[in-house]
Amino acid sequence: MLNSFRQSMAWLHTWFGMVLGFVLMAAFFFGALSVFDREIDRWSNPATRFEPQPMPSYDKVLRPAFERMQPTKDAVDAMRPRVNGDMPQRLDTVVSWSAYTTHRDPVLALYAGYEVPNAKDPEEAIWAYGTIDPRDGRVLSNDQLKIGSEFFYPMHYSLTLDWKNLGFWIVGFSALVMLAALVSGVVMHRKIFREFFTFRPDKARLRSVLDLHNLTGVVALPFHFFFAFTGLVIFAGTYYFPVGHTQLHDLHELHAQIEANETGLPHERAGVPAGLASVDDMVAEAQRRWQAKDKAGDVGFLVLQHVGDANGYVSVYRAGTDRIALVGDGIHFKASTGELIREDPPASAVGRVSEFLTGLHLQHFRHWLLRWLYVLGGLAGAVCIATGFVFFVEKRKRQHAQQGSQGARIVDALAVTTVTGMVLAALGILVANRLLPETLPGRGDFERYAFWGTWALAFVHAGLRSAPVAQGRANPAWREQCWAIAMLAVGAVALNWITTGDHLLKTLSAGYWPVAGVDLFLLFGATVAAMTARKLTKNAAIAQPRIDTEPAHV
Amino acid sequence: MSGTTAASASSIAPRLRIASRVCAAVLGGYAFAWGLVALTTALLFAAQLDFHDAEFSGAVIGLVGYLVVFLWAIAARRLAVVWSVLLVGGAAMAVAASLVQSMLV
Numbered sequence: 001m002l003n004s005f006r007q008s009m010a011w012l013h014t015w016f017g018m019v020l021g022f023v024l025m026a027a028f029f030f031g032a033l034s035v036f037d038r039e040i041d042r043w044s045n046p047a048t049r050f051e052p053q054p055m056p057s058y059d060k061v062l063r064p065a066f067e068r069m070q071p072t073k074d075a076v077d078a079m080r081p082r083v084n085g086d087m088p089q090r091l092d093t094v095v096s097w098s099a100y101t102t103h104r105d106p107v108l109a110l111y112a113g114y115e116v117p118n119a120k121d122p123e124e125a126i127w128a129y130g131t132i133d134p135r136d137g138r139v140l141s142n143d144q145l146k147i148g149s150e151f152f153y154p155m156h157y158s159l160t161l162d163w164k165n166l167g168f169w170i171v172g173f174s175a176l177v178m179l180a181a182l183v184s185g186v187v188m189h190r191k192i193f194r195e196f197f198t199f200r201p202d203k204a205r206l207r208s209v210l211d212l213h214n215l216t217g218v219v220a221l222p223f224h225f226f227f228a229f230t231g232l233v234i235f236a237g238t239y240y241f242p243v244g245h246t247q248l249h250d251l252h253e254l255h256a257q258i259e260a261n262e263t264g265l266p267h268e269r270a271g272v273p274a275g276l277a278s279v280d281d282m283v284a285e286a287q288r289r290w291q292a293k294d295k296a297g298d299v300g301f302l303v304l305q306h307v308g309d310a311n312g313y314v315s316v317y318r319a320g321t322d323r324i325a326l327v328g329d330g331i332h333f334k335a336s337t338g339e340l341i342r343e344d345p346p347a348s349a350v351g352r353v354s355e356f357l358t359g360l361h362l363q364h365f366r367h368w369l370l371r372w373l374y375v376l377g378g379l380a381g382a383v384c385i386a387t388g389f390v391f392f393v394e395k396r397k398r399q400h401a402q403q404g405s406q407g408a409r410i411v412d413a414l415a416v417t418t419v420t421g422m423v424l425a426a427l428g429i430l431v432a433n434r435l436l437p438e439t440l441p442g443r444g445d446f447e448r449y450a451f452w453g454t455w456a457l458a459f460v461h462a463g464l465r466s467a468p469v470a471q472g473r474a475n476p477a478w479r480e481q482c483w484a485i486a487m488l489a490v491g492a493v494a495l496n497w498i499t500t501g502d503h504l505l506k507t508l509s510a511g512y513w514p515v516a517g518v519d520l521f522l523l524f525g526a527t528v529a530a531m532t533a534r535k536l537t538k539n540a541a542i543a544q545p546r547i548d549t550e551p552a553h554v
Numbered sequence: 555m556s557g558t559t560a561a562s563a564s565s566i567a568p569r570l571r572i573a574s575r576v577c578a579a580v581l582g583g584y585a586f587a588w589g590l591v592a593l594t595t596a597l598l599f600a601a602q603l604d605f606h607d608a609e610f611s612g613a614v615i616g617l618v619g620y621l622v623v624f625l626w627a628i629a630a631r632r633l634a635v636v637w638s639v640l641l642v643g644g645a646a647m648a649v650a651a652s653l654v655q656s657m658l659v
Binding site: 005008009011012173176179180183184229232233236237240241243244247248250251252253254255348350351353354 | 580587588591592595596599603604605606607609610611612613614616617620621624625628629648651652655658659
């Protein structure tokens with residue numbers, strides 16, 4: 001579009017990067033937090049602070065828990081318009097019962113799907129969700145929001161905007177722009193290898209901001225590219241390019257028929273009642289078979305399909321803690337007799353690539369160092385985007401001040417909101433989690449309000465304090481919100497101590513890393529924020545450094 | 555960029571051209587990518603690949619294709635060429651995918 005390819009790429013990098021950077025910031029930051037989502041769950045649900053548990057006995061723990069499950073009143077009401085006639089009092093034709101756990105979960109997630117009589121779409125099931133303590137089957141309230149896995153994690157890929165899957169589309173488009181920004185960023189900088197080793201913190205501010213932008217972008221370039229790309233691939237078939245459910249639906253159906261014939265796993269109920277053989281024996285048999293192939297034998301996912309019917313079957317899937325690839329190694333048994341129906345064959349070449357790519361993104365493996373590297377990669381991405389904002393503003397604000405334009409001021413206020421404001425929002429939900437009464441009805445909703453409320457306050461604050469930017473000076477909101485981060489983070493650690501008694505000396509000496517790790521990370525964040533605030537205060541006191549622009553940026 | 559912005563603030567046409575180019579990259583690119591995903595999936599399935607393997611390969615190739623045409627749409631000299639390649643190409647591939655499907659089912 002512009003005079004040269006390089007200039008077009010610079011235009012793309014600057015403008016798409018600035019607009020979608022606000023979303024990417026959230027994707028990177030909450031992605032980094034999601035690496036330790038289960039640990040954040042422990043911090044936010046003190047009743048679940050115990051060691052991870054294996055899949056419990058079906059006969060002793062799971063069956064009674066499944067039998068008690070029913071969809072919530074909200075779920076039943078939501079289903080009403082899609083049914084001819086009334087909803088039944090109790091749903092008892094079970095499509096599937098399933099239980100899911102990982103090597104980091106003390107608690108067990110249960111899912112129950114039921115057939116809906118007279119549903120307009122006969123394929124549609126109604127679902128019930130539950131969480132239990134696998135040691136005794138005790139039901140944990142759904143009001144206890146799992147802040148890591150039920151809030152920060154969805155924030156990472158959908159911003160929790162579920163309406164029409166809008167959030168998925170926004171984040172997905174931003175991921176595409178991330179890829180385009182990486183390619184265009186490389187095109188803009190011919191001396192990319194040198195930038196690997198270039199960081200001049202003492203040079204003029206603009207130069208050091210750009211150095212940090214390039215450094216965090218280039219050092220972690222494969223990481224950024226890989227995660228943006230695999231993130232798109234993971235959701236492509238479901239949300240972004242659902243060809244198998246739309247245009248190529250008939251091909252998909254053809255495949256489903258072939259597959260059902262090949263696997264011998266019935267797609268429909270037979271309509272003939274049947275009993276259930278011992279599921280515990282089936283699980284033991286599955287574990288024996290994995291062991292024979294030298295694979296770790298923890299059960300990750302247990303599914304009972306068509307419960308109570310002659311076509312019922314039980315699928316046992318392995319928790320792939322011993323490899324990067326996201327594997328299932330499913331073994332399937334006939335429910336009524338316990339005889340083996342099928343053992344999933346080894347994946348095809350394409351299947352192995354797919355399992356590896358999704359597994360590397362979703363991290364079901366057991367490797368703590370690798371986990372921390374993911375956090376560092378995610379935070380490097382966040383720093384890269386934040387410094388991109390700062391560079392955008394610093395480069396323009398003096399010129400805008402002379403022209404009387406408000407552009408730099410607005411972008412800067414939005415940058416404050418997305419960088420420090422987002423951290424404040426994340427701390428806001430943690431603090432609210434410790435302050436709200438444990439048994440408050442709808443507790444999880446109030447925690448969410450605290451998150452969005454804190455973020456909105458940060459936005460208002462950033463806007464109110466933004467006037468100096470229009471005169472070519474810095475927005476004091478940056479340092480003020482850094483102080484607020486430091487205080488809220490220390491406050492969260494203190495509140496955890498006061499409300500649960502689990503202070504750092506106790507959790508560290510007991511080696512209970514989920515809670516100790518979150519506390520230490522909060523204190524580390526508080527230290528970085530306080531140091532940043534001090535540095536910004538000092539900067540504000542001295543004269544503006546001279547502006548040193550780079551011709552590659554237009 | 556700041557120079558061009560100041561110069562073009564008075565006239566509407568350059569802004570419209572930028573909007574059209576951004577739309578071409580985002581929406582035209584999506585149409586092209588959809589066709590590429592559908593056609594790759596259908597062809598690989600026709601070539602005896604498992605459906606989900608074909609679907610996965612289609613998504614990978616389609617996403618790489620989207621990225622390439624996205625960058626091209628921003629950089630290309632002639633906007634009309636961009637629009638026609640993306641829309642006609644995307645539609646042609648989507649039609650071809652449906653043809654492959656109708657031969658298999």
